[in-house]
Amino acid sequence: MKKIIAVTNQKGGVGKTTTAINLAASLVATKRKVLLVDLDPQGNATMGSGIDKNDIEHHLYHVLIEEMPVARVLKQAPEGLYDVLPSNSDVTAAEVELLSMPQRERRLTNALTPIQDQYDVIILDCPPSLNMLTVNALTAADGVLIPVQCEYFALEGIAALLETIEQIKAEINPRLTVEGVLRTMYDARTSLTNDVSNELKNHFGATLYRTVIPRNIRVAEAPSYGLPVMHYDQSSRGALSYLALAGEMIRRQEDAPEPQA
Numbered sequence: 083m084k085k086i087i088a089v090t091n092q093k094g095g096v097g098k099t100t101t102a103i104n105l106a107a108s109l110v111a112t113k114r115k116v117l118l119v120d121l122d123p124q125g126n127a128t129m130g131s132g133i134d135k136n137d138i139e140h141h142l143y144h145v146l147i148e149e150m151p152v153a154r155v156l157k158q159a160p161e162g163l164y165d166v167l168p169s170n171s172d173v174t175a176a177e178v179e180l181l182s183m184p185q186r187e188r189r190l191t192n193a194l195t196p197i198q199d200q201y202d203v204i205i206l207d208c209p210p211s212l213n214m215l216t217v218n219a220l221t222a223a224d225g226v227l228i229p230v231q232c233e234y235f236a237l238e239g240i241a242a243l244l245e246t247i248e249q250i251k252a253e254i255n256p257r258l259t260v261e262g263v264l265r266t267m268y269d270a271r272t273s274l275t276n277d278v279s280n281e282l283k284n285h286f287g288a289t290l291y292r293t294v295i296p297r298n299i300r301v302a303e304a305p306s307y308g309l310p311v312m313h314y315d316q317s318s319r320g321a322l323s324y325l326a327l328a329g330e331m332i333r334r335q336e337d338a339p340e341p342q343a
């Protein structure tokens with residue numbers, strides 16, 4: 083399976099963080115060892131993993147700017163489910179400081195190199211913009227998972243994201259590919275959802291995951307308990323659909339031809 087997956091869409095509120103947390107938990111359920119990296123100064127992936135973002139001494143800023151080893155910064159999600167490289171609002175400064183640093187696109191890649199053999203999968207939860215933190219994520223990643231909410235203007239902005247991905251692939255990270263596009267907060271009862279969904283099918287073909295994540299209240303409630311939805315309500319539609327997503331990702335990668343050495 084691809085090791086480092088960036089969950090990216092520069093639009094806010096499309097389900098990036100929800101997907102990063104629940105995909106992490108679902109991959110753990112398949113016996114994989116997972117690291118979740120919170121690249122958003124909002125710290126939602128940190129809080130949603132049961133870690134108080136205001137009660138951490140060290141976080142992503144120290145890793146990216148001060149080159150503190152990742153191992154010193156790591157926290158654990160409840161019951162040791164998965165490891166978390168946390169963030170909080172102090173990481174905002176890193177966005178600006180990175181601009182004038184040497185190897186500014188590769189700081190995250192360099193930080194992850196010494197520890198990546200300890201994990202089967204590393205999930206990067208990106209901020210809602212194409213800033214230097216997102217560029218660091220796309221430079222470190224092998225694959226990009228793009229969550230899309232099926233509403234008007236869903237495709238707007240994806241063009242800019244795909245352009246950025248192509249640019250980073252050409253200039254810095256030739257391994258990078260779009261792993262898949264995921265429909266989130268899906269409501270099959272509305273014709274708008276169906277229209278946008280068809281548009282996504284035409285546009286992305288096999289890159290679009292067959293699994294869709296339904297709009298489900300349990301998914302929205304779980305972060306306030308600091309839990310992935312499968313540990314909050316394991317029989318909810320949200321929990322089952324994120325498990326299905328992990329299964330589809332694993333199957334896709336098993337079916338994909340091995341890259342030539």
Ligand code: ADP
Binds near residue numbers: 096266299
């Ligand atoms: P992003 O990280 O892209 O900004 P989030 O994952 O934080 O988006 O999701 C935005 C909001 O939508 C959050 O309040 C989240 O709880 C809610 N949400 C996400 N996915 C679902 C879903 N499948 N069903 C219901 N609410 C959802």
Ligand code: MG
Binds near residue numbers: 098100122126208
């Ligand atoms: Mg988010």
